[in-house]
Amino acid sequence: MAAIAQQVSDFLAASAPFDSLSEAVRARLLKGAELIYLSDDNANAINEGPMALYLIQSGQFSVIDSADAQRHVSEGDYFGYPAILENTVYPVSIHIENPGLIFRFTAEVFSELLTIPQVHRFFQGLRSNALHNQAAKDSHSMWLYKRLEDVVTREPIHVDMATTIQQAALKMSSERVSSLIITEKGKLVGIVTDRDLRTRVVAKGLSYTQAIHSIMTPSPTTVSHQHTVFDALSVMTEKNLHHLPVVDKQGVSPVGMVTATDMVREQRGNVLFIIGELAKAESLYALTRLAWQLPHYFSRHAKRVGDFDIAGKVLSQATDIMTRKLITFYQQAHGKAPMMFAWLVYGSQAREDQTMGSDQDNGLLLASEPNSSQAAYFAAMSEYVCQGLAKCGIRLCDGNIMASNPELRLSIDQAIEQARGWVNAPTKDAIMHFNIFLDVRCAAGDSSLFKRMQKARSPLLAQSLFLAALARHTNDLAIPLSLFQTFTYEKGRELKDTIDLKTRAVALVNNIARIYALAAGVHTPSTLARLASLPANVGLAKEDANNLRDIWLFLNRLRWRHQLLNKVTDNAVSISTLSSIEKHQLKASFKAIDRAKQAMVVKFSGGVG
Amino acid sequence: MLTTLWNYLFRGWKSTRAPLFEAPLSHVPFLAIDLELTSLDSNNAEITSIGWVAGSHGKIDLNSAFYCVVDTQQPLGQSPVIHGLTPEVLREGCALEDVINHLFDKLSTNVLVFHNASLDLAVLNKVIARLSKPRVEICFVDTLQMAVYQLKKRHSVLPEGSVTLSACRKRLMLPVAPAHNALDDALATLQLWFAQVHELGASRHGCLKKLRHTRATGRSNLG
Numbered sequence: 001m002a003a004i005a006q007q008v009s010d011f012l013a014a015s016a017p018f019d020s021l022s023e024a025v026r027a028r029l030l031k032g033a034e035l036i037y038l039s040d041d042n043a044n045a046i047n048e049g050p051m052a053l054y055l056i057q058s059g060q061f062s063v064i065d066s067a068d069a070q071r072h073v074s075e076g077d078y079f080g081y082p083a084i085l086e087n088t089v090y091p092v093s094i095h096i097e098n099p100g101l102i103f104r105f106t107a108e109v110f111s112e113l114l115t116i117p118q119v120h121r122f123f124q125g126l127r128s129n130a131l132h133n134q135a136a137k138d139s140h141s142m143w144l145y146k147r148l149e150d151v152v153t154r155e156p157i158h159v160d161m162a163t164t165i166q167q168a169a170l171k172m173s174s175e176r177v178s179s180l181i182i183t184e185k186g187k188l189v190g191i192v193t194d195r196d197l198r199t200r201v202v203a204k205g206l207s208y209t210q211a212i213h214s215i216m217t218p219s220p221t222t223v224s225h226q227h228t229v230f231d232a233l234s235v236m237t238e239k240n241l242h243h244l245p246v247v248d249k250q251g252v253s254p255v256g257m258v259t260a261t262d263m264v265r266e267q268r269g270n271v272l273f274i275i276g277e278l279a280k281a282e283s284l285y286a287l288t289r290l291a292w293q294l295p296h297y298f299s300r301h302a303k304r305v306g307d308f309d310i311a312g313k314v315l316s317q318a319t320d321i322m323t324r325k326l327i328t329f330y331q332q333a334h335g336k337a338p339m340m341f342a343w344l345v346y347g348s349q350a351r352e353d354q355t356m357g358s359d360q361d362n363g364l365l366l367a368s369e370p371n372s373s374q375a376a377y378f379a380a381m382s383e384y385v386c387q388g389l390a391k392c393g394i395r396l397c398d399g400n401i402m403a404s405n406p407e408l409r410l411s412i413d414q415a416i417e418q419a420r421g422w423v424n425a426p427t428k429d430a431i432m433h434f435n436i437f438l439d440v441r442c443a444a445g446d447s448s449l450f451k452r453m454q455k456a457r458s459p460l461l462a463q464s465l466f467l468a469a470l471a472r473h474t475n476d477l478a479i480p481l482s483l484f485q486t487f488t489y490e491k492g493r494e495l496k497d498t499i500d501l502k503t504r505a506v507a508l509v510n511n512i513a514r515i516y517a518l519a520a521g522v523h524t525p526s527t528l529a530r531l532a533s534l535p536a537n538v539g540l541a542k543e544d545a546n547n548l549r550d551i552w553l554f555l556n557r558l559r560w561r562h563q564l565l566n567k568v569t570d571n572a573v574s575i576s577t578l579s580s581i582e583k584h585q586l587k588a589s590f591k592a593i594d595r596a597k598q599a600m601v602v603k604f605s606g607g608v609g
Numbered sequence: 610m611l612t613t614l615w616n617y618l619f620r621g622w623k624s625t626r627a628p629l630f631e632a633p634l635s636h637v638p639f640l641a642i643d644l645e646l647t648s649l650d651s652n653n654a655e656i657t658s659i660g661w662v663a664g665s666h667g668k669i670d671l672n673s674a675f676y677c678v679v680d681t682q683q684p685l686g687q688s689p690v691i692h693g694l695t696p697e698v699l700r701e702g703c704a705l706e707d708v709i710n711h712l713f714d715k716l717s718t719n720v721l722v723f724h725n726a727s728l729d730l731a732v733l734n735k736v737i738a739r740l741s742k743p744r745v746e747i748c749f750v751d752t753l754q755m756a757v758y759q760l761k762k763r764h765s766v767l768p769e770g771s772v773t774l775s776a777c778r779k780r781l782m783l784p785v786a787p788a789h790n791a792l793d794d795a796l797a798t799l800q801l802w803f804a805q806v807h808e809l810g811a812s813r814h815g816c817l818k819k820l821r822h823t824r825a826t827g828r829s830n831l832g
Contacts, residue, residue: 002671002672002673002674002675003660003674003675003676003677003792004671004674005660005662005674005676005790005792005793005796006787006790006792006793007784007786007787007793007796007797008671008796010787011784030671030672031672032672033671033672034664034668034669034670034671035664035668035669035671035796035800036667036668036669037667037668037669037800037803037804037807038667039667039803039804039807039812040807041635041666041667041806041807041812042635042666042667042668042812045666045667045668057784058782058783058784059782098782099782099804099807100782100783101783101784101800104668
């Protein structure tokens with residue numbers, strides 16, 4: 001039996017997919033194996049050599065090993081496997097850019113190891129350029145991202161408001177439900193629950209022949225069927241509701257009901273409970289005390305990848321609730337607002353992908369231009385809310401993108417005019433400045449005001465010259481891979497091998513999703529929701545959209561894990577801390593982002609990079 | 610007549626050693642050997658472990674890798690034949706004589722590769738004599754001397770620490786390898802040698818004889 005050098009076993013033990021095998025199985029690879037110092041002197045050892053699997057330990061090479069185009073490969077990459085995988089003959093041709101060490105494993109032992117499912121899956125994935133990563137599939141939390149219309153399948157149980165209490169109760173019994181929607185001419189006007197029958201009818205000795213509308217809860221909180229399960233869960237947790245009617249887009253016709261029981265059945269983790277706690281806070285002091293628990297809370301409860309997937313959403317919801325609470329506190333002390341307003345949030349809070357390091361980005365939308373006393377009210381309210389958020393641990397924005405900045409308190413007419421300005425002069429600097437405002441959501445105040453503004457802006461932002469400028473801007477952002485597919489690291493950092501996953505990768509996916517969404521008039525700011533709701537004709541194939549979704553989830557898992565494990569708020573992930581398979585996945589993700597970017601540039605700026 | 614006699618007399622010599630020195634580099638079999646020793650003084654040094662690995666034309670045969678801890682207390686000839694070594698035996702160590710017997714034939718059929726040949730050769734010489742093995746003629750190359758040759762083109766005085774195995778590897782962009790295990794060092798040395806041959810551009814038409822000016826090649830008798 002031949003001895004195995006430490007450097008050989010170490011390298012193989014760190015090379016996916018073999019890293020997942022036992023040491024004994026891994027050692028089988030070495031039967032008949034060679035380690036080649038490959039240079040121009042002996043390149044014909046490969047070109048004329050036997051069919052084999054090659055694994056690069058060092059050096060940079062360009063290979064053709066299948067019917068596909070030449071590939072640039074370097075440390076950790078494989079070649080030669082397509083022929084063995086497909087049981088055919090592809091001559092391998094290699095060009096040496098930098099000489100280095102490569103392992104050659106015999107076709108026999110490789111074929112033998114291909115019978116192990118994870119090994120086969122890995123090389124099959126390499127061959128088909130797949131991501132080795134089905135982030136959405138293996139997440140425990142993806143159901144939370146589902147839209148209610150896809151989840152709520154049962155017709156809502158409802159009766160007309162003129163029905164007697166007894167008839168209504170009979171209906172609830174026969175349908176085996178604990179709540180009933182009350183309608184008037186088919187429109188939702190109220191809700192009655194088991195508990196209402198107990199407290200408002202039986203306990204009060206009310207006549208069962210009275211009309212049901214006398215005991216219903218009128219105008220209950222509802223949720224649109226276009227929202228996600230997570231949204232419904234957030235509303236229910238925040239308002240302590242056990243029954244939430246789901247309504248159609250217009251917000252009038254009931255289409256279903258979600259109940260706390262349904263949710264409990266699905267949700268086993270508890271990262272969401274913080275939302276319920278925040279909602280109970282009655283004072284700024286109580287709110288800040290709870291908010292400061294957030295990082296601790298996340299590091300304790302977010303353990304599984306599914307938790308990382310919703311952590312950004314939970315954090316954004318928590319920030320929304322803090323904002324609403326702070327506005328309420330202010331109004332309790334200083335009176336109601338002098339006109340309709342919408343509190344808008346931008347960037348990561350709008351997309352619901354905040355992380356621990358995210359600062360606040362917000363603004364105010366006003367129904368009309370305020371007079372000086374109205375302006376003073378909103379200035380003071382904004383100052384209170386922004387400072388309050390800062391006390392809650394949501395950093396003030398360095399770029400002063402906050403409602404406390406008078407330039408970000410616009411009337412609806414001014415906001416539309418502002419958008420016209422962006423569209424007319426989308427210079428590079430201008431895009432850097434306004435990009436963040438293109439992801440926007442109404443977190444508090446009057447959402448109808450916000451919808452009006454969006455509706456007016458939407459056709460402006462879908463103009464092709466504007467989209468072309470955005471596409472070109474994104475094209476200028478390079479993925480962190482060299483020509484030879486090695487990672488390119490951030491310069492000037494303490495650790496030599498970090499990549500800022502936020503600016504180098506997540507931002508690119510966000511940009512791509514945003515541009516397609518603007519083109520299609522999709523208003524939702526969340527990247528995953530955008531990708532899910534793009535219409536087929538916008539030019540991004542469903543498969544590519546799903547790919548981007550998986551990449552987005554994968555990247556976010558890496559940065560959340562980085563932040564929680566290392567107790568930091570940056571996104572500079574050290575590549576050496578990743579497992580071998582994660583490195584392969586990360587490379588594949590970067591390459592896929594690059595392809596999606598190229599396709600987008602072709603689509604929106606006619607290929608003029 | 611004289612030439613014929615000369616050829617006749619030295620045919621044996623040529624058939625054993627000259628082909629290795631005059632054969633194209635791409636055909637030469639190399640064997641990198643590393644000894645871990647109890648002392649840096651060859652007079653007192655005893656072998657505690659030994660590792661070797663063979664290769665040719667840039668290709669290293671991983672199945673030729675050998676490693677053994679040498680137990681100097683072990684009575685000679687008592688450990689199992691080398692081919693049947695079990696991991697337990699290797700951990701306990703095997704007798705020096707068995708190891709040298711296993712190595713002996715390879716010494717003359719390969720060009721030996723060392724990083725700092727003089728110390729290891731002196732110890733091998735002493736051991737082979739002590740074991741009363743027949744005298745053996747060897748060819749060797751020394752990666753340390755080759756590094757010195759290359760460095761002297763640029764430096765009149767060599768920088769401190771510039772010719773250690775790891776420093777030499779780093780200069781030629783070879784990956785970091787764990788040091789001070791006899792097999793790992795032998796493997797690292799053989800990789801370094803192949804990289805040096807490439808750096809020198811010697812592979813295509815050259816033979817070892819043409820590398821004599823580097824002072825990195827040599828012939829010697831052991832035993």
